[in-house]
Amino acid sequence: MAQPSTWDKFKLGALMGGTVGLGIGAVFGTFAILRYGPGSKGYLNTMGQYMLSSGATFGFFMSIGSVIRSQGTLEATEPLATRVPVRTRS
Amino acid sequence: MRSSDHTRDPCPWVILNDAGGAFAMGSIGGAIWHSIKGAKNSPRGERFRGSIAAVKARAPVLGGNFAVWGGMFSTFECVMKNVRQKEDPWNSITSGFITGGLLAARGGLKTATASAVIGGVLLALIEGVGIAFNRLAAEQNRPVRPQIPDAPPASTT
Numbered sequence: 001m002a003q004p005s006t007w008d009k010f011k012l013g014a015l016m017g018g019t020v021g022l023g024i025g026a027v028f029g030t031f032a033i034l035r036y037g038p039g040s041k042g043y044l045n046t047m048g049q050y051m052l053s054s055g056a057t058f059g060f061f062m063s064i065g066s067v068i069r070s071q072g073t074l075e076a077t078e079p080l081a082t083r084v085p086v087r088t089r090s
Numbered sequence: 091m092r093s094s095d096h097t098r099d100p101c102p103w104v105i106l107n108d109a110g111g112a113f114a115m116g117s118i119g120g121a122i123w124h125s126i127k128g129a130k131n132s133p134r135g136e137r138f139r140g141s142i143a144a145v146k147a148r149a150p151v152l153g154g155n156f157a158v159w160g161g162m163f164s165t166f167e168c169v170m171k172n173v174r175q176k177e178d179p180w181n182s183i184t185s186g187f188i189t190g191g192l193l194a195a196r197g198g199l200k201t202a203t204a205s206a207v208i209g210g211v212l213l214a215l216i217e218g219v220g221i222a223f224n225r226l227a228a229e230q231n232r233p234v235r236p237q238i239p240d241a242p243p244a245s246t247t
Binding site for chain 2: 064
């Protein structure tokens with residue numbers, strides 16, 4: 001099984017974070033507009049700003065978060081039972 | 091109890107792993123974030139020093155906040171796994187709800203409830219997107235039936 005490269009993980013994390021962030025922005029943007037009104041920029045702009053900024057923030061942090069995890073993928077191919085003796089022997 | 095996800099550590103240890111990972115994520119992200127923000131908010135000529143000062147003051151704090159969230163979330167997820175004896179998205183959604191609520195507990199019941207709902211919605215979205223991405227990936231490399239050339243292609247002649 002091929003290891004995903006760091007750049008691949010970065011892209012996947014950014015993509016996932018961006019998607020999650022867009023969703024979060026949609027949920028909380030809708031809520032904020034319902035609660036406080038659209039503000040001075042109109043409904044669509046407020047909504048778009050909510051969604052894009054939270055998407056960018058989440059994408060940023062989740063891309064970092066997926067890059068710094070480098071150990072889990074190494075062990076992913078083996079089940080737990082086979083990897084414990086190897087670990088204690090070394 | 092063995093977890094079905096072998097890419098992660100077994101339960102009590104995954105808390106440490108998550109807290110540390112979250113700290114690193116917050117610190118690195120905070121360093122990048124505040125280096126830009128600090129430079130932007132400093133007067134010209136002081137931009138570099140302002141940026142360094144902002145990073146030094148704020149990035150570890152953000153890392154700590156992330157670590158508290160991650161560690162607490164992971165703790166509750168382990169509790170959920172052991173209490174319910176099953177693993178599904180509801181574990182992490184409930185953990186997000188409890189974590190969000192507990193961390194805002196000092197703000198009073200109303201604030202805590204709002205924060206808990208935010209935590210739950212957040213984790214529900216993350217889980218949903220994770221499931222969707224997994225399904226997409228599975229769809230892409232779905233095993234294709236090999237075409238067995240047992241019947242002689244009579245029509246091509």
